[in-house]
Structure formats: structure tokens, C-alpha cells
Amino acid sequence: MPADPTPGQTPGQTTNQTLEDAPGQAPDQGLDSRPEQTPDISVSSLSAGEMLRWVWRQLTSMRTALQLLLLLAVAAVPGSLFPQRRANPAVVTQYLKDNPDTGPWLDRLQMFDVFSSVWFSAIYLLLFTSLVGCVLPRTKAHLKALRSAPPRTPRRFARLPQHGSIVLNDGGAGMPAPDPAAAVKDAAAILRKLRYRVDIRDADTATPSVGAERGFMKEAGNLLFHTALIGVLVSVAIGGMFGYRGQKLIVEGEGFTNALIGYDSFSPGTNFNPDTLTPFALTLDDFDVRFNRDEQSTYGQPLDFTARMTVQESPDQRAEDRVLKVNSPIGIGGTNVYLVGNGYAPVVEVRDGEGNIAFSGPVPSQPTDSAYTSTIVIKAPDANPDQLGFVGFFLPTAVVNSEGLAFGSDPDPFNPRLNLNSYYGDLGLDDGTPRSVYQLDTTNLTQLNGRDLNAGGIVLEPGQTYELPDGRGSITFDSLKRFVALDITYDPGKIGALIFSTLALTGLILSLITARRRVWIKARATPEGGTTLEYGLLARGEDSGLRNEAIKLEQALSSHWGVTPSKNEQKKPEPSPDTPQQM
Amino acid sequence: MSAPARTNPNPPHAPRTPPAPHTPLQNASAPGSPRPRTRASTLVALLVTATLLITGCSAQNNSLAEQANAGDNKNYIAGDGSVAEYAPDTRSEPVDVKGELYDGTTVDSDQWVGNVVVLNVWYAACAPCRVEAPMLQTLSTSFAPEGVRFYGINVRDEKPTAEAFERNFGITYPSFGDRDGKLLLSLTSYVPPQAVPTTLVLDRQGRVSARILGIADESTLKTLIADALAEDNPVTPLPSTTARTDDAS
Structure with missing residues (x-):
């Protein structure tokens, strides 16, 4: 690979450096002037090394970075059009079942795992590389610009967009006019006070001058913005690698231990190590839900969910009481426990055909509407001689309509009813196949109860028992408990993402509010024995405040020497020769 | 990244927090020298490393990730017999x-x-x-x-x-x-x-x-x-x- 640092023949040599960072460079290469239309002939004549370099320059150009950023946003769109496994795998499984033709193809294109898909990652990686390749040379150029003196004093100030002069004569009260060198020195001090970097040149000649520059915070802010963007990317990546997210449902009085075994479902980060789970334990002591009972329009709508929990942060620590609410997670170490759902868990007892208790305990039901009309599946795999299964509805406040159909009318348990169909046979659990706890696979089951059968459906209120037909057992609705669904997440990149996005915003604001300006002041002795101070201002980029800055400078100069402005040759601001600064 | 902000009761196993963009990036360290030649090779190295990490790391959590993606609501974490x-x-x-x-x-x-x-x-x-x-x-x-x-x-x-x-x-x-x-x-x-x-x-x-x-x-x-x-x-x-x-x- 040639070590020649000036690849003249390579197309696309415009780098991402904004043009201001290269003083003296002709500002004629806008970003649009990149020779992308260069015929293929010149590309094909490149050696492998030059090709790589060309690719690198393309990749690290500002335009590519912006395009990649846009592409990233576009690529995220399917993530909201299709169900995502990371959000809810069960919905994806259902989608695949419902769309047997298109589903597998969408799956092959990773439409259900958009944020971890190959194509999304590719854009992400390229953006990351592009940003790194962009920030590094710019930082270097900026540091160089910080060290170098303001550019040389132009010969004719009349060409600058803002310029003028003041004449310093005898002070009148015996004070002689300052000589040019002293005047420039004072002017430099004034400019310094206006927060300019100053450089006095030609101090011992007849026309000493001072060059001044300000607004380095603009590029610094710009660099901060880009660096912080990289930080955000890295933080999110760390979260995706070492974080995890799991779900657990707890009925009142039950507990949860933060070990893999304790979870109902669990999504690990790519580099997640299960041994690193913080071992803490939670117990749901009591769950309280308040519904609106005061206003007609919002009657029955939820007002507040409060879960009182006992938390033991580590095996050798003492348990303490904590309150968990929606949007107010419990933080344990770096792990956050969110309250994401709730419902009713009727406590039931199932006796089998032999009269033994086959199942006893709370069974969480799945709420389907705001009245907590819930679906419920009860399985008694240890019932003998046949396994028993129940499927149906739980209604907290059941109302029966004219057709004899029960429906739920209120979320509070004013009139709880369990409406069930019953089955016996093989629940399909004994061969080790995972089965959904929210579904009853009736393939190998025979129905005992149902609206269409002679035996009818089972309707139970608390305390009631129903004897199954043919002496196959009984079911009792003992009492009612509530449950909470918890989302337990660990995202080690979260704090980093917050810090870096704050920094990015700070950098962006800095780069937007800071104006880059240059000022030159030149002093010359007049034939009358006075001193003329000429000044000129130049903005770097679009700057509507330049005229005000010129007036401010002249006032500062005038008041310093106690003169009234003599002749101000303000011209109308000309269009700046510089290209507007790019981000 | 974002707290679930729902007051309505929802099915217990359907928490719908927005998915955090998952990223398989590992190497946060920036390429060192800005000379084009080094930069290009750093780019290649970065991409190769990233690819290796993506493929290498997913194997470790295959069983867990597969279970997470199965969406079968079986409600327990199964072992792989290891x-x-x-x-x-x-x-x-x-x-x-x-x-x-x-x-x-x-x-x-x-x-x-x-x-x-x-x-x-x-x-x-x-x-x-x-x-x-x-x-x-x-x-x-x-x-x-x-x-x-x-x-x-x-x-x-x-x-x-x-x-x-x-x-x-x-x-x-x-x-x-x-x-x-x-x-x-x-x-x-x-x-x-x-x-x-x-x-x-x-x-x-x-x-x-x-x-x-x-x-x-x-x-x-x-x-x-x-x-x-x-x-x-x-x-x-x-x-x-x-x-x-x-x-x-």
C-alpha cells in the first residue's frame, strides 16, 4: 500500500473535516461537489489498497454518516410493523401460526428480530465506524487549530463584511495620542476581554496589528456531540450484551428469587452469564388496586396499583418492606423490578376420581378487558385415574344477560364467578413437552362439561364445589387472590446512555449557539500625529450577529480611548464566503 | 431504558416495553492512528472482531435465547441437560x-x-x-x-x-x-x-x-x-x- 498521504487520483477525497478547520483552503468544495459521478474506469484502475482507502473515505464522510443515521431510523420501522420476539415472543409464535405463507419468509428476513438482525447490525456497525473515523481526524484538526495563531491580517479591511476605523488624536488635556504599538496592545487587551484569542504581529513596524479569533467551542461542541453519539451506541451495545430481561408472575403471599430457575420467561443479552444474576428475593405481601368510584365518566377505571413487597437484597441481608407501583420500579443493585400487569388468581381445589386432592392453589387468570374478564386454565396432571383439565372464564363481577350468558361488568370482585368447561384424559405434560400454561391442548382430552353438553358448564362462586359427572372428581372455588406480573430488567448500559445523550445534547447546543468570528485591528500613525485604528470582522459561517459584534467592538474601543466614533464605514453585510458549517 | 408506563391492566405475560435496540458491538476502543492505511486495517479488524463476537457469543446462550424466542408460555426456564x-x-x-x-x-x-x-x-x-x-x-x-x-x-x-x-x-x-x-x-x-x-x-x-x-x-x-x-x-x-x-x- 503506498504511503503517499496525498492520494490525488482517488475519487471522493473530500474528507469529513469541515472546511473551516483547514485555514487557507479554498472553500469551494461543498459537500455536494464530491465526485461521485466519477466514471467507473477510474475506480477499476485503483489498487486494492487504494480501493480500501477510498471506501474508508466514503464511509467516514459526513454525508455517509448522516445517510446511515437516516437508514438506521428507516430500518427500525419494521420493528413497529411486525411483532418482535424481544417484546413478546408469544405474539410472534401466534403470527407465524396465523400466516403460514408469509410468516416464515418474514422470519428469514429477521423481521421479528429487527433490532438484532444482521442488516440492522450492519447499519449500526457502519455508523459506529463512520463516526469513529469522522471524529478522530476532526479532533486532531481542532487541536491543531487551537494551537495555531489566528490567521494573518488581511491587507485591505474594506473587503471584510464588517469593518471601520476610529482615529485617536491628542487627548486634549496634555495627553498625547497613543503610538500605534501601544494602541494595538490595548486593543488586544480589549479583544481578550471579549473572549477572543489574540495574536499581536508586526509590533515593531509602522503598521502593527492584532489578529483575534473566537468560537472554538463550536467545533468542540460538535466533536463532543459526535463522541457522545459513539458513547450512546457503545452503552446501548453493552446493555444488549450483558443485560437481561425476565418476567415473573407472583400471587399474593408468594415469592420470587432472582435465579434463572425463578423466572417464567427470560431473555438474555448476547454475552449474558447466568451466574451473574444478583441473588435477591421478593415476596408479594399484598396487592392493592383502586378503581374510580367518584366520577360517572371514568367510573371503574383504575386509579392506583400498589404492591407491598418484602425485599431481601442478598442472602445474608435482612428483609425490608418496599412499595412497588406502576412507573415506580424497585431498584436492587442495578436490577429494576417493574410492575407491568396484574389480575386475579382464584384459589381452587381439584379432587380426582379417587377422592384425593390432585391440585390445590391459586391459578393466575389472564385479564382480557378493563372489567378483568379473564381467561383461566386449570390443570391437574396428578389426578387419577385420569388427568383433569379446566378451561373457562373468571368474572370479578358477573352479570347474567337475558340470554343466560354471563359477562363481567366491574373490575372489583363484587360478584366473582368461575365459569368452566372440564376435560379428562391426557394433558400432554408427561412426555416432557413444554406446554403453555394459558392453553389447554384438548387433542387427547374428552370433554365432560360445557354449555353444549348435557352436563352443562360449571359455574362456581367462592366456597362452592361442583361434582364432575361420572364421579370423575370435583372442583372447589375456595377464595380469590390477586397476582402481579413483574418485568425484571438489568441494563448495565442505561446510565452510560443517559450520560452520553446528555453530553450529546450539550455538545449540540454549544455548537449551535457559539459563533465563530475573526477580528483584526491594525494601527497606523496619521500625518497629524494621531493614530488610526482600523478594524475588520469576519464570520465563519452564517452569522447574523456580526454587525452587532462590530458595533460592540467599536464602542469598546471608543470608550477605552474616550473618543467619539469618527467615521464608520459600515457596509451592508455581504454573503459570507464560507460554506455554512456542517454538523 | 423506558419504564413500562401502563395503568391499564394487561395480560400478565405481555409486557410491552419498546424493544431496546440490540447491538452486537463489543469493541468500544477507537482505532488508533489516523493514517489511512492503519485506519483501513483497523476497520477490517473491527468488523472481523465484531463478526466473531456476534457468532461466538450467541452459541453460549443459545438454549436460553431459543427459549426466549419460542414464545410457548410454558412458564419455566428449561435446562439443556448440561x-x-x-x-x-x-x-x-x-x-x-x-x-x-x-x-x-x-x-x-x-x-x-x-x-x-x-x-x-x-x-x-x-x-x-x-x-x-x-x-x-x-x-x-x-x-x-x-x-x-x-x-x-x-x-x-x-x-x-x-x-x-x-x-x-x-x-x-x-x-x-x-x-x-x-x-x-x-x-x-x-x-x-x-x-x-x-x-x-x-x-x-x-x-x-x-x-x-x-x-x-x-x-x-x-x-x-x-x-x-x-x-x-x-x-x-x-x-x-x-x-x-x-x-x-
């Missing part, structure tokens, strides 16, 4: 747990010293637990003469449900009722059970000598128990450890 046996010098401290059996007896791990102990985490509706239950019962009977003790740790069921399971499969060894997860919590300090079922073998000193995640294979478990039995029976190891500590202090 077996880990720990050499005597790499084992954790002796397990120090205490719990109550379903019959009301309190059992302290102190009582286990000198015996090999098999702990099996289970619950009745867990499909793989039902598969391995008969095998565990067989082994518990066959190893009884050698003083091997079997205990179940039931993480979900209430007593009658657990008893129905035991009756159904003819299980004679006792089980801890651990719905509140307290026993599990103390156990995580040693070797965390990471799936249902998990089977742990404790050596005569009470240290975890082997762990099986998922359905245990009969011959494998037999070998693991036999290995633990074959190790020297330390003469009252716990008091001697205490004595040594006392001397030091």
Missing part, C-alpha cells in the same frame, strides 16, 4: 441451608455432613420434572443403603398438589416447600439452579460436586453420585474446620 462436575478443589463452600419439608420437619444442612445428598428442584406441572421423577425415585431407593439422601425442592406448589405428584409417581423421598424462594436464595450463593428441573449432588462435606440442568439422565446421575460416594469420607469435617478457624483467631 452436566457440570466440579473437581474437589474447585468446589464451593459447604452448602448451609435450612428449610421446612412438606411434612413440617425442619431440615438443616448440618445434618447432611458425612452423607452424599441429591437435591432436585421441581414442581408438579413442569413437564420435564414429570419425566425424570420415576428415575429419581429408583435411584433414591437403590442408593439408600449407601446413605445417599434425596430431597426435592418444590418451588411452586402448595402441599396438596405436591403430595398428589408424590402419590402419582410413588415418590418416597421428602421435599421442601419453597414457594417463597428462601431456600433457593440461600442455594444461589453456592451453585445457582438455572433451570427446572435442576439436580445438585452434594459431596460428604456438603459442597456441590455436580449440577445437572434439565432432565437428568439416569446413568449420568448414577455416575455422579457414585463419584461423590467414592471420595474419602472426611472424619467430622465441620468441627475440624471450626477448630482451625478458632486457632487462627
